[in-house]
Every structure is written in C-alpha cells, then in structure tokens.
Amino acid sequence: MILVSVALTNVFGIGAICELVFAIITLLIGIFAFRIYRLTKSDNYRAFMFSFFFIATAYLFKSLINFLIYFEQAKPIAIASKLANISTFFAYGVIVHIVLMLIALLLLVNLVMKIKNRGVFVLLFILTFFPLVLTWMHYSIFYSLASVFLFILTVSFFKNYIKNKNKNAFYVGIAFLLIFIAHIFYILISVRTLFFVIGHVFEFLGYLVLLITYIRVLKK
C-alpha cells in the first residue's frame, strides 16, 4: 500500500514536470505565431497563436494541480480536510484543462481543414462538449475526443509534408503522431496506471520533436 502511494506520488511529480515542459514549448510556439501575426495580420496565425496559447495554459493548469497533489501527498501526515480541498481544486483544474485543450484542438482542426463556415465550427464545438456534460467519465471522453482531433491533425500534417516535401513539416507530423499515440494510452489509464507513464513518455517525445522543429525554424 505504501509502495503504491509512493509510486502514485512520483507519478504526479513526473507528470507535473512534464506538463510544465509542454506548457513552455507550446508557449514558445504561440509567441512565435504571435510575432508573425503582428507582421502579417493573417487570420490563420491568429487562430494558430490562440490554439497554442490555450494548450500552454491548459498544461500550466494541469502542472499546477499535479504539483499541488505531489507536495501534499509527499508530506508524512496528510491532513484529510486539506486533501479534500485539494480534490475540489483538482476537479476544477481538470475541467479548465479539458475545456482549454479541446478548444485549442478544435481551433487547430478548423485551421488545417480550412473550415471557413462558422456554423460548422459551432456545430463541432457543441458536438465536442455535449458528451462531456452528459457523462461523469470526463477523462475517458476527453482523451477519446482529443485522440480523434489529434489523428485528424497528424494526417493533415503528413499530407502537408507530402505536398511541400519540407523536412520540418515531416517533424511536425511525427510530433503530432507521438502525441496522438500518447492520448491512446491515456484512454486506457483506468486499465493500468502504467499507461499514464507510457503516455507521458510518448507525449514528452512528441513535444521534444516539436521543440526541435521550432529551433530548426528559428535557425533559418
């Protein structure tokens, strides 16, 4: 029992660090998109910038929650009332993370699929959030929805690579493929906790490839 508790505490600690790294990487990309938007005033960059800022904020929230749980659980005697407060905070934090992440992914899908009709976007928005309101299995539904969006994004980024034959476009495709695989593992968290760790490894690799791509772009 103690071993499981220590392992879970470590999982929250690793998760918090990973999510902080993801937040920094996506924030850097968002800032770069903002700089281009400032110069071009293009709607595409505005949508791209917002989606990456949303992803960064979503990860910051998740990181904060995980850090809080990690530090509270790491204490020798965890006060029950304090833990109850944390679980409430955790619940709200998770909702904020889910909402921001899904909006970000929806914006990205909207962008890569070149959906110009606002009605279609609103419909997708409703269809995305409707199942979340109806169910208590927020995490499973969220990761399933995110996986669908990430799959669409991955296919689209690889199509872009085939069209442009640009090495960085290939890396972007690989990055999103890794993040997509990570989310498949996250769907299965309830089956085995180990999938949480495997998912984080894939997600970490995905964002690392995204960071490498960002650095390669800056070197141009």
Added chain:
Amino acid sequence: MSKKRDRLEIIHDILDSIRKKNNRIKPTHLLYKSNLSYNMMKQYLDELMVADLVNDGESKEGKYYTLTAKGFEYLQQYQKIREFTESFGL
C-alpha cells in the same frame, strides 16, 4: 514553367521591390516589379498598409510607397515566417 507565387511570396516581392528602390517607389514601378495586375497590387497594398508594413505618400512627382519599420522586420524575418508556415501548412 515557374511555380505560382503564394501570398507570403507576393508580399515579400512587393516589400523587397520597395526596399531595392531605396525605400521609395512609384506605383507604376511597383506594378512592373511586383508582376501583378493593377487590381491585385492595389488589394495587396491596401492590406499591407492596414498591417502597417507599408506607408504611402505624395510628392511633386506623384504618389509613392515606403516601407515602415515593420515592413523591414518582415523582410528580415521572411525565411523564418516561410519555414514556419510550410512546417505547419498554414
């Protein structure tokens, strides 16, 4: 056959044409250098002025266009913008 220029490339060509003319170019020169129709050039110039990349002015010789500081920055950052755009298919 040469490849059709995209939006980013056309903007770059317009700004570069202005820069190469010592940052002061007449509309007729720009029309010739940018290789666009009059209507297209006007549309692009209107967009570039809204984005504060280009300014227009009047002198005794007639209308002219100049680059703003942001216009120069765009030219400096062009390769990075191009690479970023192609990487994400924007």
